[in-house]
Amino acid sequence: MNYREVDFETYYRRGVFRHFSADCKCSVSVTSRVDVTALKAFSKRTGTRFYLNFLYCLCSALNAREDYRLTWDWQNERLLCWDKINPIQYVFHEDTETFTVVYTEYDSDYSVFYQQAEADLAAAKQTREYGLDSEHHPNWFDASCVPWLSYDSLHVELPDGFLYLNPIVNWGAYREESGRLMMPVTVRLNHAAADGFQVARVFRLIAAEIDTLTGTARGI
Numbered sequence: 001m002n003y004r005e006v007d008f009e010t011y012y013r014r015g016v017f018r019h020f021s022a023d024c025k026c027s028v029s030v031t032s033r034v035d036v037t038a039l040k041a042f043s044k045r046t047g048t049r050f051y052l053n054f055l056y057c058l059c060s061a062l063n064a065r066e067d068y069r070l071t072w073d074w075q076n077e078r079l080l081c082w083d084k085i086n087p088i089q090y091v092f093h094e095d096t097e098t099f100t101v102v103y104t105e106y107d108s109d110y111s112v113f114y115q116q117a118e119a120d121l122a123a124a125k126q127t128r129e130y131g132l133d134s135e136h137h138p139n140w141f142d143a144s145c146v147p148w149l150s151y152d153s154l155h156v157e158l159p160d161g162f163l164y165l166n167p168i169v170n171w172g173a174y175r176e177e178s179g180r181l182m183m184p185v186t187v188r189l190n191h192a193a194a195d196g197f198q199v200a201r202v203f204r205l206i207a208a209e210i211d212t213l214t215g216t217a218r219g220i
Contacts, residue, residue: 011079024191049118056110064209069083084139085166149173152184165189171186
């Protein structure tokens with residue numbers, strides 16, 4: 001869990017951060033559809049899980065920019081930037097209709113990440129405990145799939161009084177639209193850390209990471 005303190009004197013969004021951390025504490029949540037046609041084909045071709053492949057692309061996208069790796073140290077009033085952030089994924093238990101939290105460490109190496117995430121999921125299936133441990137996982141972000149629904153909009157309610165800067169990302173089932181597989185993805189970020197531009201960039205980065213993983217190009 002390595003991090004550095006952000007220098008407010010040189011921080012490119014210092015004015016915006018001060019406004020949305022003091023005068024108008026709020027968050028930004030955007031839902032958009034991501035083209036996952038190539039990712040689905042890649043998953044089928046390689047015999048890998050689509051869910052884990054998307055999770056890897058999402059993690060790579062969020063780790064590509066410092067904007068998404070920020071945290072507020074409220075005890076010392078410092079803005080910190082993690083070297084990397086890791087996904088909190090979930091296992092759904094059909095028998096109890098409950099979830100278990102799964103902490104997986106992000107690795108930029110696709111094979112390493114995939115194997116570890118798969119092992120973490122398998123281990124979590126053996127328990128029915130919720131397993132939330134936020135105190136010991138400060139640089140983890142919420143990555144939650146809603147596979148039962150191809151939704152049009154999703155909003156996460158979260159009080160912003162203490163400046164929760166970690167991203168919260170949800171995605172639903174993909175559906176065919178004009179011959180393409182389109183999947184709803186919702187990105188929630190604290191407004192102090194991100195404006196609409198930074199939120200929109202998450203979707204562009206996800207698309208770019210899908211291109212990189214699958215060997216395709218969209219010209220973004």
